[in-house]
Amino acid sequence: MKKILPPDRETFERYRIGRGKRLFDIVFASIGILITSPIMLLIAILIKLESRGPVIYVSERVGTGYDIFNFLKFRSMRQNAEEELTALSELNLYLINKRHQDSSESENCPECERLGHSCSPMLYIDGTEICENWYLELKRRKNKNAAFFKVKDDPRVTRFGRIIRRFNLDELPQFFNVLRGDMSVVGNRPLPLYEAEKLTTDQWAYRFMAPAGITGMWQIHADRFRSEEKRINLDNQYAMIASPKKDLEIILKSFPTFFRKNNY
Secondary structure, three states: OEEOOOOOHHHHOOOOOOHHHHHHHHHHHHHHHHHHHHHHHHHHHHHHHHOOOOOEEEEEEEOHHHEEEEEEEEOOEOOOHHHHOHHHHHHEHHHHHHHHHHHOOOOOOHHHHHHOOOOOOEEEEOOEEEEHHHHHHHHHHHHOOOOOOOEOOOOOEOHHHHHHHHOOHHHOOHHHHHHHOOOEEEOEOOEEHHHHOOOOOHHHHHHHHOOEEEEOOOOOOOOOOOOHHHHHHHHHHHHHHOOHHHHHHHHHHHHHHHHOOOOO
16 A cells, blocks of 8 residues: 555554454355345435546555545546635634634733743734734734545536535445455544545644544544644544443444534
8 A cells, every 4th residue: 555654653552442443354254245225226326327537535644553445435526526625724623613713712912921921012903902912922822724625515516426424424435445444434534545644743643543434433523623733633542442332332333423404
């Protein structure tokens, strides 16, 4: 497999799917394919009837130890949708929430408060008095791009694509990724290259030590798109506490997520 070089490449080589977990993945994915094969056939036919393009969307994703593999999904968008990504950057839920959190911060400069002195110099912005240093910091945060990308009511999604996304049915082909050994049933979500390249520092890269997975701690979280920091913390947490018991707990909690409202 191709790789994006992590900060400490040798460290990541030790983290792979264990034999017990691999055996479980093969059995679970095989049963999943057997049960859902009629549904997958129907989805493939309806995708083909609705719009031009391939039934399966293939994209390069970064998984365990920064391995790059071909990630499979049912196509839920029109063709060449990735070319419109830049134009939709302002609709990114992670970026919107980041700016909202920054704008709700206190007008008092936390650094000045820590040092125990009054803010100086002061600025007057839209009738509000604010420390210049804190204003520049908030402005820097506002202009900082989010690491992840997710759009609510994405205009690139087809009508039938919205249905299969609503119930996570577009993810079914990933059972074949599991059989091939690219992913596990439970793990951290494999990321597109443009997202993974932003997460190569020691603080963020720990999440790549865990197996890539169809479902995981982030997927079962109630408010998945509120904070990218929360998402990374959940991924890092799974890398530290992964166990057969935890995997089973995550799988059981994943089934109700098929019906939640914020499946975009």
